[in-house]
Amino acid sequence: MIRFEDVSVTYDGVAEPAVRHVDFEVPEGELALLVGPSGVGKSTVLGAVSGLVPHFTGGTLRGRVTVAGRDTRTHRPRELADVVGTVGQDPLAHFVTDTVEDELAYGMESLGLAPAVMRRRVEETLDLLGLADLRGRQIGTLSGGQRQRVAIGSVLTPHPRVLVLDEPTSALDPAAAEEVLAVLQRLVHDLGTTVLMAEHRLERVIQYADRVVLLPEPGAAPVVGAPAEVMAVSPVYPPVVALGRLAAWTPLPLTVRDARRRAAPLRDRLPTEGARGTARPATTHPPETTAASPRPRSGRTFWSRVSRRADGGRSHGSPRPFGALADARDLQVRRGRVTALRGAGLDVSPGEIVALMGRNGAGKSTLLGALTGLVRPQAGSVTVGPVVPAATPPRELVRHVGLVPQEPRDLLYADTVAAECAAADHDAGAAPGTCRALVAGLLPGVSDDTHPRDLSEGQRLVLALAVVLTARPPLLLLDEPTRGLDYAAKARLVDILRALAADGHGIVLATHDVELAAELARRVVLLADGEVIADGPTAEVVVSSPSFAPQVAKILAPGQWLTVAQVREALR
Structure with missing residues (x-):
């Protein structure tokens, strides 16, 4: 055919x-x-x-x-x-x-x-x-x-x-x-x-x-x-294949069912603490990033590394704010005849990575819009750091919160990658080369004279992320950030978001990518019909959900193992 x-x-x-x-x-x-x-x-x-x-x-x-x-x-x-x-x-x-x-x-x-x-x-x-x-x-x-x-x-x-x-x-x-x-x-x-x-x-x-x-x-x-x-x-290759490669299963399983049939010996080799969710490898979340200690002990932060690349070693970042980065309570939002949010709320602390999940139309993008001032709630309150988003001029608001939307082209308007990066540096008041260094780290191999429309969907998303990150907002919001990304690009994204969290940024991911949530998020907030129906540690929320559990969790249940990286670390 x-x-x-x-x-x-x-x-x-x-x-x-x-x-x-x-x-x-x-x-x-x-x-x-x-x-x-x-x-x-x-x-x-x-x-x-x-x-x-x-x-x-x-x-x-x-x-x-x-x-x-x-x-x-x-x-x-x-x-x-x-x-x-x-x-x-x-x-x-x-x-x-x-x-x-x-x-x-x-x-x-x-x-x-x-x-x-x-x-x-x-x-x-x-x-x-x-x-x-x-x-x-x-x-x-x-x-x-x-x-x-x-x-x-x-x-x-x-x-x-x-x-x-x-x-x-x-x-x-x-x-x-x-x-x-x-x-x-x-x-x-x-x-x-x-x-x-x-x-x-x-x-x-x-x-x-x-x-x-x-x-x-x-x-x-x-x-x-x-x-x-x-x-x-x-x-x-998907996680089920990665687990099959790790366990040396032949032929490789392609479904959770096939993998579960072979997984009993592997489950027996894993520590029993994992079944209670307490033996999470340190690589899952930055160990120094806690509510009590939002700043990493290491002096080599993500932004200091980018600054050295961009301006030859000078650091020009401002300290990250302490305390809650965002606090949204009892939000009510109507769009025409549709109630998009009904009593929803969300708080984000420095160094915290939150996955916002739920079916299509549950209100995830609307909640992100309220945090960035794009949506004005009919009831409830929203603060991001010291400001109310809907009442704050955009030029000031970008220094408190940044949003990478589902459609990255909405942020891209120049004719070349170099021009986009130069404009981002200018708008954010950053050193020349800051945005370009971010692009190089996330998306190596893209030339300066490439037109953004000639990039793939995933490449455009990465460029938009770099543009937003140039302003160094303490709170970073991403709406479906892995759409169009392959596994290698997703791994690079995970690394840079972890580094940002270790540097004190709060990150909220509105995502359907259950594997990303398992890999990256400390906490999952589940929305349904505009309401928050679950809010807790990632392992507790996703393992109990047939829809939102990652493949490894389904294969190795009842143990609360979420990723192949966790299993590999435990087997060592």
Whole structure:
């Protein structure tokens, strides 16, 4: 159904091909998973299936791509629209109507389907994706995860023979992601739909794949095979595979169920204290970062290291404030007819990392908006350090709190990475080079003259994070910070956030990434329908939750082990 024959793609003005010698086939009715580190060309491969590469993106495509027998070199995207449905990383870029129901119908209307057929398929898709309650909602009022489901639904209604999906679960909560993947599996198994999907959160999708196409590094030929075989050599792999590698299990497990069947000997080797949650390795949280001692004892703080890189060794940071960095109480927020927050509250101390979790639409982004003054509550109180966010001018507020939004492009407006960094240094009053040093640490290899729009979704997020961090706000808020990040980039993000916490910053992560919460957060606050329903230590909250428990916790339950790093440390 999909065939790549020795395909290479070179974009205009770029010396090296984005992908080189790509050769693989996806038969009809299979789900193929495209994996690899960020920047290896996965989005280019996906774009070549729909004809967006090179007809829309420009550049030169060598070789041949055929879909259902149609050569994409001679068929433009509109001539493939009845065969291929595509959902990119950014749903907002694809929406053309105002409401959920109209967006689901638009693709069918463009193909000239009968009104009765359109109505039936819209209803079926609303039920499949759990969107029935949102049918009349304005798309602009939806959460990021809800928009993602609408985007997926809009390409399902025309019943394409091929689905191309770029990070389809990145903005979805665990339950919604399982629902979407179950729908894809039904389409593959029952209707013979062919699916080619790229996804960094392999822990969610690897068990559904019939085959895996691995792009190991930029310009390298792909490795194609069965999921377990490819995971054995892949540089990116989910926690269940990492645990299997640590325990030397052969073949490698791909599901929690398979791993649990083999895990009894491993559980017996682990200290019994772990079952009570008291034997947490020191690497999970900075050991010196406590409410009583928010500052690290070491004089080599994160910001002093960045300052030395940026200005040759001079330190120019101001002391971090002591006491609560944020205190939000009894917040009530209504958005039209929707109650986004009802009596919710949150407090954050210096050096604390809090994961804010809950299903899509639970109120996580609204709570972050209240802490940054973007949302004015109808009732309740919010203070961030000494200021009330909604009553504080933005230029002053950025020195108290910084927000990295779900859409990082909202913070990026310059033509090059260098210009973005220079503007960030100027706006924050930081030494020249401070922002660029942050970018180099988080995202090595990106040149100064790269345009932000030419970065991947994950790379843009990292650039936006560096822009916000340049002002050194004591309180840092991140909304879905690992969306679009591979495991290596996520590990670098974890390191820098830990260093910031050790330097006294308070960090709040609104995230659906249960593995990130397990790795990084000391505390989890769980929201549902605008209310806080749980607030406590990470192990206590997530282990008891089937939806929000990480893979390692599910495999090694009842012990409260959350990450492979904890298990490795305990086995030593």
